[in-house]
Amino acid sequence: MSSVQKPSIPQGTRDFGPAVVARRNYIFGVIRRVFEKFGYAPLETPTLENLSVLTGKYGDEGDQLLFKVLNSGNFLKKQKGEVIKEEVTPADLLAGPRAVLPKIAEKGLRYDLTVPFARYVVMNRGTLVFPFKRYQIQPVWRADRPQRGRYREFYQCDADVVGTDSLLCEAEIVLMMSEALNTLGLTDHTIKLNHRRVLGAFYQALGGEGTEVDLFTAIDKLDKIGREGVEKELAERGFSAEAIDKLFALLGVAGSFEEKLERLLAAFVTAAVEPDTPGADGYKGLQDLHRVLDYLRGFGFDKWDNLEFDVTLARGLSYYTGCIFEIKINNVNMGSVSGGGRYDNLTGAFGLPGVSGVGFSFGVDRLYDCLEELNLFPEAVAATTRCLLANFDAESEAAALPVLRRLRAEGIATELYPESGKLGRQFKYADGKGIPYVLLQGSEERAAGQFKLKTLATGTEQTLTLEQVLAELVGG
């Protein structure tokens, strides 16, 4: 503690003060209750993962964005009692980072919740009961360039079920998304659905030009660069004008969810009778979506206006193999607040192939910003003290102690100002902390067995007995 310094926090990280924590916990609580009502159980994995688990799972760019943690102690010095398998030599150092890094950093910070989930499933496959439905609400870290709305430490809220390919799971994901958003008051939202195989059929319909990845990457940008931009990009990547026209005819399918299903079904109809023809994949994809709608209907889902079949929705294309989800909040100018889909090979990289699963993730920071912008946080969310007992002098302090006990025994968050005197400062304290009530008992009130209860928002003051105070504070 020698030299005095001006402290700061790392770029892209945040302190969350009391009011913000309370609001974030409100969001987490709503999501958690929905997940649990649908039978999803909580999982927590370590912040530190072995780099061998993380590396190669997020593409080259992802590997660059992993936060790597130095092995304990100084890396060139043997730690007392610790066995270091390999020593870093000066030659390594001169050879550069590729030679040094594996020897000085074997651990990294959690980058998402999906890879740790896959690792957990593989490590515990002998004892887990499948289908395994888990939710996970934890922070992740990415060494991204910090910018407005993009942080290096942020929370994800994931729910996944693995070990079944039942489309009931997809339907329930729509139900969970819908219930969580409506409970939060974000009623003006659109849950977008698509299917990887519908996208695949589009590609097939173009006649084998270019690559799937090029096509999907371009489609994914439709929102941002418009039809013209996408056309230009596709042309640059070798798609013919004819193929591009065909594509936009398919992408332009209009109508309700079911009308779109019907119209695309007609486009793919030959595939139904002849598998392996262009469109066979698309037919399967449309069948899946149809089944999801059936489940929703059977369940009594009644928010059809919030559900959209968006054939341009692509998302993490190399990853998803079935349904794809995304949520947009319509009355806030913001990217998607949630996304997900079905994948068929979550655990393959860890030696357990063929595990199908489906899941999605809520972006809490964006949900928070939406609620704030739309003024949707309930007032009661702030987990603050409900009542401050004023502290006039030693006598009033002593008299306040049993009152303090009584209020707390009733479950009312209560404080006694810890120092006597200066009422102004005490009111300022209550005000600054958002405490709605101040309870005062001067010597006169004490003699009469009464209290003054001041409501700060209105400035009203009531003279009450303790029982009346309790009724007022519990009731409100």
Next chain:
Amino acid sequence: MSSVQKPSIPQGTRDFGPAVVARRNYIFGVIRRVFEKFGYAPLETPTLENLSVLTGKYGDEGDQLLFKVLNSGNFLKKQKGEVIKEEVTPADLLAGPRAVLPKIAEKGLRYDLTVPFARYVVMNRGTLVFPFKRYQIQPVWRADRPQRGRYREFYQCDADVVGTDSLLCEAEIVLMMSEALNTLGLTDHTIKLNHRRVLGAFYQALGGEGTEVDLFTAIDKLDKIGREGVEKELAERGFSAEAIDKLFALLGVAGSFEEKLERLLAAFVTAAVEPDTPGADGYKGLQDLHRVLDYLRGFGFDKWDNLEFDVTLARGLSYYTGCIFEIKINNVNMGSVSGGGRYDNLTGAFGLPGVSGVGFSFGVDRLYDCLEELNLFPEAVAATTRCLLANFDAESEAAALPVLRRLRAEGIATELYPESGKLGRQFKYADGKGIPYVLLQGSEERAAGQFKLKTLATGTEQTLTLEQVLAELVGG
């Protein structure tokens, strides 16, 4: 996702599966509710702190145990678009870690919750309302050698109040400790109190031999090495036999909390009239403890048997300046589950001297182990699905969907098994997941508008209407 690997997690870290998360959340919930009832508000700080904030705050050993995080990207290569202030040169590399480390790692993982709290207070001193009462429940990381019960990632639950030296705070800490433990069912505990100045007075009473640190370090070991061991250690450190005898006469003070106060007061009595004599410090310490007892009495505290004045309690001596706390669970063989005390210079290292505060921390892992050993986790804690709807065939699946909706609408966590057929597997699923009820509706029951509700624990089966099912499931 090229080569298949057997995944593992880093030494000293843990995955928490659903049952464990539920139990941990139960503990966090109890503690959080107590903290909030006493007016403590939640704070969360980033996982990553600048090393300049962390280094030098935990002693040399602590510095060694800090997990350091590599700057983003490969440290010898400029990241695209990122400005690296200093390049690591081959000369640096050959010069060794001291030259390299500051250039490749500027961030570290949170080591405790106290230093980030101090940093937060200093950074936000202009807007915070003092006294500032915060609680914080977050993981911390230490590159300690992992061993039974000691982890590299573990949670701390801290509550601190800064900006007042009122002893009401100390009294309320005792109340919070007591309420949290009793709520958790850990009724057989001892909350130990001592005061830094009482320890200081002991040192003064010895006549100025040796050093305070040597004395306290030795006293701290009394539990482990016994009187003989402590005597030996003190002798080695230059304390005379006479001084050691004096010390043990003082340490041997017996009786109730108040009797000990009285007896030590008598020993220090000259100090009361003559400040700056040996014992003056002790007199102030005893007065403080006396005041804490007064507050507790005024509040109506009634767990006096759980409170002990332990004059041998030293804890982090270089840190605390007033009251010192520690909690032992008596009917479990385990170290302390909580500790804390008053400090007068929390924020000095960050340029804000003279901020007095007092706080304490619960060790959640130890509390967890105590509850488990004593079988104190309530059964209802497991946040699992309450009812599984069996899925015989497509028809029963379709019929189950509105039932699913109805049960969930009543707030009952319910699942429909996502695949038809194989009832045995479905019961195995319910059993493995700890789901207490399975609801079945074969074609006969469906025709009669009835259900079979099976209670797995007892094997009993009831034939009920949906309303009766609801009553049973909500009630239990």
